Amino acid sequence: MCNFRQTNPTMNTIYIDQKEILKRYKYIDKQTHKGIQGHALLIGGSYGKIGSVCLSSKAALKTGCGLVTAFVPKCGYEIVQISIPEVTVLTDVQEKFISNITFEIEPQAIAIGPGIGQELATQNALHEFLKTNTIPLVIDADALNILSQNKSWLSLLAPKTIITPHPKELERLIGKWNSEEEKFEKTKLFSKQYNLIVVMKGAPTHTIDGETIYENSTGNAALATAGSGDVLTGMITSLLAQSYEPVNAAILGIYLHGLTADIALPETGYQSFIASNVIENIGKAYLTLENAQK
Ligand SMILES: NC(=O)C1=CN([C@@H]2O[C@H](COP(=O)(O)OP(=O)(O)OC[C@H]3O[C@@H](n4cnc5c(N)ncnc54)[C@H](OP(=O)(O)O)[C@@H]3O)[C@@H](O)[C@H]2O)[C@@H](O)CC1
Ligand SMILES: Nc1ncnc2c1ncn2[C@@H]1O[C@H](COP(=O)(O)OP(=O)(O)O)[C@@H](O)[C@H]1O
Numbered sequence: 001m002c003n004f005r006q007t008n009p010t011m012n013t014i015y016i017d018q019k020e021i022l023k024r025y026k027y028i029d030k031q032t033h034k035g036i037q038g039h040a041l042l043i044g045g046s047y048g049k050i051g052s053v054c055l056s057s058k059a060a061l062k063t064g065c066g067l068v069t070a071f072v073p074k075c076g077y078e079i080v081q082i083s084i085p086e087v088t089v090l091t092d093v094q095e096k097f098i099s100n101i102t103f104e105i106e107p108q109a110i111a112i113g114p115g116i117g118q119e120l121a122t123q124n125a126l127h128e129f130l131k132t133n134t135i136p137l138v139i140d141a142d143a144l145n146i147l148s149q150n151k152s153w154l155s156l157l158a159p160k161t162i163i164t165p166h167p168k169e170l171e172r173l174i175g176k177w178n179s180e181e182e183k184f185e186k187t188k189l190f191s192k193q194y195n196l197i198v199v200m201k202g203a204p205t206h207t208i209d210g211e212t213i214y215e216n217s218t219g220n221a222a223l224a225t226a227g228s229g230d231v232l233t234g235m236i237t238s239l240l241a242q243s244y245e246p247v248n249a250a251i252l253g254i255y256l257h258g259l260t261a262d263i264a265l266p267e268t269g270y271q272s273f274i275a276s277n278v279i280e281n282i283g284k285a286y287l288t289l290e291n292a293q294k
């Protein structure tokens with residue numbers, strides 16, 4: 001039985017609380033090793049915004065995948081290597097932005113977008129990448145803004161690709177809305193037209209998969225801080241790499257992300273919580289699920 005909620009008489013919403021999460025959560029196999037724990041590739045960053053891909057990469061590792069690789073412009077090489085030694089790094093040929101996405105690794109999930117900017121060369125690189133990519137994908141930030149300007153590219157996305165727009169990014173993709181109801185209707189239509197999972201980031205965050213709406217129950221205003229969306233992208237990508245179904249990767253990632261802020265709030269208050277505090281508290285968020293079963 002699902003936890004249906006009638007927030008609006010015209011739409012059935014599944015409320016994602018701990019009970020719903022425990023139906024989807026996968027326990028770690030004691031015999032696992034890093035080679036089967038999932039490999040995530042995070043493609044992002046540009047000059048001045050390498051921090052975004054550092055946050056996504058570290059969040060991916062702390063969410064449990066076995067290997068994480070970051071693909072960044074050359075200027076990001078030392079920054080990522082020094083700030084997160086556990087992450088392997090691939091670089092573009094360009095110094096300050098991404099222009100040609102090529103790699104010989106075989107990740108199980110890819111994220112693209114945090115901090116990539118919108119240089120013409122980056123737009124072309126995204127287009128070429130989308131034409132050939134067959135690996136489960138999360139699209140965020142500037143990659144969404146580029147898609148908004150090139151809507152015909154949306155048809156290149158594989159079914160159940162996850163997109164994670166904040167309200168402005170969503171508006172750029174689907175156009176303006178006049179009411180909350182219209183926003184949901186337009187997003188459902190968009191999700192169905194392109195067969196995408198749309199994470200409508202907000203307070204709270206809703207995940208739209210066709211006609212189904214999932215409303216997250218965790219999180220608070222402490223998350224209104226630079227980079228917290230970049231962290232969420234890394235978390236969802238990590239879960240996708242660990243073989244969660246796309247919709248479950250989105251729902252569990254959002255739940256854990258919000259829970260970190262609920263856990264940290266008594267110590268940090270709203271104001272001093274930063275995106276790195278999300279990453280620091282992922283372990284405690286997971287432990288609430290482990291302990292709930294005992
Ligand atoms: N350390 C790093 O390297 C970091 C790098 N980052 C990277 O920077 C790039 C640009 O990303 P970005 O999101 O800052 O810019 P952009 O798409 O213009 O949106 C901003 C506008 O959207 C709106 N808005 C946002 N949230 C809203 C809400 N909840 N509710 C309502 N409105 C909301 C709001 O618009 P306003 O209300 O002002 O009209 C706001 O002004 C991107 O690649 C990202 O990954 C960042 O992640 C930070 C850390
Ligand atoms: N007031 C709030 N309450 C709950 N969650 C919030 C609030 N403000 C922002 N968030 C969450 O923080 C994240 C912000 O993402 P985003 O705007 O992409 O940040 P950035 O691009 O800086 O990384 C989203 O997951 C959003 O749901």
Ligand SMILES: [Mg+2]
Binds near residue numbers: 140141166229230
């Ligand atoms: Mg963002």
